[in-house]
Amino acid sequence: MSKSWTERLFGGFRKTSDRLSENLSAVVDEEEAVAEEEAAPDPEPEPEPEPEAAAVPEPAPEPTPEPEPAPEPEPVSAPAHIANPAPEPAGIVSKVTTSMRTATLDDATLDEVEDALIVSDLGPSAAARIRAKLAEKRFGLKITERELKEAVAEEIAAILRTVAKPLEITAFPRPQVILVIGVNGSGKTTTIAKLGHWLQEEDYGVMLAAGDTFRAAAIGQLKVWADRIGAPIVTGPEGGDPASIVFDAVKRATDTGIDALIVDTAGRLQNKTELMDELAKIRKVLGRLNPEAPHDVLLVLDATNGQNALSQIEIFKEVAGVTGLIMTKLDGTARGGVLVAAAEQYGLPIHAIGVGETLDDLRPFDPDLVAKVIAGVA
């Protein structure tokens, strides 16, 4: 048998976790380093792996908050590591023993967690929400690195669950028209092939339409994919009118009993009005054939774009009325955190994620699993 679903997901998806995971590790490591320095003579009996016992505020020698004149290490007072979050490659060196390390979830640590979330692309809003939840549930408690990551994963999952929504083929009458939009290079054409393949595996009849007539190569590329998955395709000439191709395609799909018609489009974001006009025209033509169409307007986003993905949502929402998202290239990035920012800020359904270049590399969006991968506890 080939590799399992999870294995394959993690196989290509691992990098996504690195960023947040390492940043969270650094939070615990840093705190530990501070604690070691301050409580050098008599460290508290920490190798007690009992979370419950460690949880109660014990009468351990509380480190005095006064700034001690440490010789060479950086100042250890609270504001210092907030103002100066990464003066050295903290954390990475001492990873071996991390499982026993703990941090106290006080305001300073929560600040660092929040910072770690923000620099990992989760966005200020999600970061603040996660921080608040952690504070609500665990303020003042000791927490190991693993527990911290699991707690963060749980809060990320809570955000992602609200947007996880599989793409369902429910249109009546058929076909369900799925318009796929996004900037050039985001992975539209590849995602169309993957999605077509996925729907075929669920026994739906699929047809593709080459609405990206801007470049001849785009039409050819979609044709190759259509042949590969054995789906009929409707094309027009290079530079042709996408709306008329879509019109033909819907008629043909209706006549041949197709369930899902997936339409490729040109991603010319440089010229917003032109793109808007083009999409408006497609909509108008579709509406004439079926007032419900397009049933889905899927925005394909490249996760390696990080924060840029967010501004693309903003623009395409305005231009095209996006109904759902697919995030691609999560296999090649440490920036999966942007999914959380997108969920928090826009609340648009996330239907699937792309984790590679082959037909099998589209995955259902599993919020719990993705949250664990992002937080580094998968």
Ligand SMILES: Nc1nc2c(ncn2[C@@H]2O[C@H](COP(=O)(O)OP(=O)(O)O)[C@@H](O)[C@H]2O)c(=O)[nH]1
């Ligand atoms: N690693 C990786 N590459 C992808 C993924 N999706 C698409 N690509 C690649 O991204 C490039 C652009 O994809 P394409 O579908 O042509 O983008 P389009 O311009 O939006 O139609 C191609 O080389 C694809 O193989 C993905 O999930 N992971």
Ligand SMILES: [Mg+2]
């Ligand atoms: Mg394309």
